[in-house]
Amino acid sequence: MPRTSSTSRRSRLFRFAAAFTVLVALGGYLAVQYLSGNRGAPRCVAGASDGGEGRTYxxxxxxxxxxxxxxxxxxxxxxxxxxxxxxxxxxxxxxxxxxxxxxxxxxxxxxxxxxxxxxxxxxxxxxxxxxxxxxxxxxxxxxxxxxxxxxxxxxxxxxxxxxxxxxxxxxxxxxxxxxxTGRAPASLTCSLPATTATGPGDAAEVRSDLARAFGKDVLPSAGSAGAAAANTVSVPVRDAGDATDRRGWELAHWAVARAGTLRIDEVSYAGKVWTAGTGWRTERVEREKSTAGTVRMGLAQ
CATH class of the missing domain: 1.10.530 (Lysozyme)
Structure with a gap:
């Protein structure tokens, strides 16, 4: 009888030790994920994406x-x-x-x-x-x-x-x-894996999605360089006074949000560039003096 009791105690201790080991391993994994921010996981953030303070989603x-x-x-x-x-x-x-x-x-x-x-x-x-x-x-x-x-x-x-x-x-x-809607410039960003793993982007597919969402008038004419480029879709933002910049950011954020679906690697507008791996950054080039800009969407190769 004592031998059976001793065996039972050892069995319980073994189960306790095994459970404790699993919990420690799980805790370590969660800590690593917390400290690293799980940066490898695809995600999008709306709000203070420029590094400033403020609520985000x-x-x-x-x-x-x-x-x-x-x-x-x-x-x-x-x-x-x-x-x-x-x-x-x-x-x-x-x-x-x-x-x-x-x-x-x-x-x-x-x-x-x-x-x-x-x-x-x-x-x-x-x-x-x-x-x-x-x-x-x-x-x-x-x-x-x-x-x-x-x-x-x-x-x-x-x-x-x-x-x-x-x-x-x-x-x-x-x-x-x-x-x-473009009211908050550069306030939506997405961190995505390399889209080349899923194949190259299709300019015709991007233009089709643009036309379905915004109407066919959003696109440049068929003979323009933006419409003809194989790996870039350029959408001119028509000069509409104060609404011009808002429209440009609306299109830019649409492209960023749909980048994973449409295999868009880069979006540029108003002196800023978004890339799938790094998010938004300021473009080191002199901006055009014209108030009407262009949203450029670079596709995965």
């Missing part, structure tokens, strides 16, 4: 790409930044900015729209451009939506069972909309 490249589409569709319709903020907060609550193919009952996509409720076919709803357009279409029908509390405006469109849930996403949505 981190999201995945996939989420950033969807957010950029939502924003572009809204501004292309001539809607204010507030509309984009409402749309982003709604998508953050409904799908965490992920284009998911499931949900409550027949809900689908970024906004969890339901085919059975007249939002469109499943295929249409799973298209972020279409889904965003339908959301804005309904939002525009809400009288005075830009002056309403975000929860009220979103609920008028969504008719959710949890209308107050949208409120917690408003601060993050405001950061994203400020960057993606």
């Amino acid at each position: 981190e999201l995945s490249p996939d989420q950033a790409a969807n957010a950029a589409t939502i924003s572009a569709v809204g501004t292309t319709r001539g809607l204010p930044e507030r509309a984009v903020t409402i749309a982003l907060a709604t998508a953050l609550q409904e799908s965490a900015l992920r284009n998911i193919d499931h949900g409550d009952r027949d809900s689908l996509g970024l906004f969890q729209q339901r085919p059975s409720q007249g939002w469109g076919t499943p295929e249409e709803i799973m298209d972020p451009v279409y889904a965003s357009g339908k959301f804005y279409e309904h939002l525009a029908e809400v009288p005075g939506y830009s002056r309403l509390p975000l929860t009220v405006a979103a609920q008028r469109v969504q008719k959710s069972g949890f209308p107050q849930a949208y409120a917690k996403h408003e601060p993050d949505a405001e950061l994203l909309s400020a960057a993606l």
Whole structure:
């Protein structure tokens, strides 16, 4: 009997030691990840990306790409930044900015729209451009939506069972909309792995995505150098007074947010350059005197 008790104690001690070893190893791994900032993981940050102080919001490249589409569709319709903020907060609550193919009952996509409720076919709803357009279409029908509390405006469109849930996403949505509508220059950056591993970028694909999100008028004419270059897409920013710089940053941030999807390695505008491995930096060249600039998107080779 004593021998059995001694064996049992040794077994318990062994299990305890093994569990302790696993916990120590896990703690060491988490500490390394914390200290290194897990720099190897792809991520995007909206906010004080220039190194300054201020609140930031981190999201995945996939989420950033969807957010950029939502924003572009809204501004292309001539809607204010507030509309984009409402749309982003709604998508953050409904799908965490992920284009998911499931949900409550027949809900689908970024906004969890339901085919059975007249939002469109499943295929249409799973298209972020279409889904965003339908959301804005309904939002525009809400009288005075830009002056309403975000929860009220979103609920008028969504008719959710949890209308107050949208409120917690408003601060993050405001950061994203400020960057993606171009109001906050160089305030969205993404750290991505080398895109060459997934193959070269396709200029035709980039131009197609631009046209779908912003309308065909966003592109230069077919005979221009920007349209013809194999590894660069150049988008001129038409001189529109004070709105010119904001439009340029809107396009630049759209390109950064969708860089992983479209295999864009470099984006340059207004004397700043973003690259997939280093983020934004100031370009060491003399800027053009013209108020109308060009957003250049360099593709992976």
